[in-house]
Amino acid sequence: MNKEPIPHNEFLEIEKEFHDNYANKLDWDTPLEERLSYDTESISHAKIEERFVKMLGSVKGKKILDIGSGFGNAALNLAQKGAIVTSIDISPNLIKGCKYRAQKNDLEVDFRIMDAQNLEFEDNTFDIILGYRTIHHLQDINAFLIGAHRCLKPSGFVLFVEPQKHNPFVEFGRIFIRNSYKDDRTPTEHPLVPSDLRLMKKIFGNMEKDEYLFLSSACQFFSIKGYKTLFKITDRIFTPIDSLLWHLPFLRPLYWQVLVKCEKQ
Template structure:
């Protein structure tokens, strides 16, 4: 498919959907709505604040590509970073603007394509893209752009889904649906493929994360089996044995 047509489809898809919306009870865009999304996200992704020091970039210029409703970007901003967030989706950017204004944190938030950014070369200290490369039309182009706008010595932090991860296995064997399975693009990577994608960077480190935690979304027999047996048994296995099956591959690289 032609890249522009696909990009329009991706923007349209994400204009209609808000990541993790199904968990929120409060009206979309209310202060409580963002609090619910944030609480859910950092409960589900317990690893994230342990591996990304959101408060450790005071005075640094951070760009988030595909910032969605701004749930992670706010954390960088609250820690004193100078934050910029872009997303293909106007719905996402409008929500992120509301979230930042509730918290009285400044941010430059724009609808922009992460594969074709208007920022000058060597602008940012950190480029962050969590759960975005796998949903874009040309991930290699997004990485080239991230590299271009990073300052020399700047850090890229990204997350993609692990093709050999436990959740992909569940999806295939037990027909568990993956998040945004119906998105116009949903790619998965092996550790080697992700390393190859990050090859413009030096000192690349890939850390598999996101192991099973109790699901708040699955109910009935499926929910009971997953929450009781699967999560319970998985927890008993020593982490080094299952490490490579983490569903999220966190990638770090330096320009």
């Protein structure tokens, strides 16, 4: 039996509380590094970021909307490269911390508290809308995508990195994580399923995507448990195998991370 969906305001409160608590654990004086994501520990995560930056292209002078401010890495690095950046998050504490980091690094970013499902911007405002493991925290991806399409300029594009639902190793691990690391996941998040990707393609009329981390996703649990050497060894073994298996299209929905780009035509 399907669960009754919770009211949207209640959903937002759950996400806000979780990420406010997460913000309180962060060291906002951490020096700004030249990377968009905090997670480049594995070979595949580093490849994802490299590909993300390549698909992003030159950002100087571009108006960019960053969905999910987080620690501010993406927004601040893009501002360093000359982009005109607006960054939104549902968490007041994350926004407060990001504003502090921007001031500390003498960078200008328009950080705002906002629900990504209700984008408060004029039509045709942004050249690029991007997010790094963000939209799986949204209750209604369809509402967000329609809003993102509206806010993009013609020929603008969305670019996202998101987890997929059906990776067998991660799905098995979710039980382990839920029991031992329950504070690391929101109860409302939902990794993407194939129908979410079909929805993106339907709304934008096009899609470019790459999948990452199939067998190598199992190595993440060595990292979680602190077995760093074992993690690095197994990651080096499985990542090249993942690259070969990627050429079998029926396996791609089983990869853990997907990088997606859709252009407004």
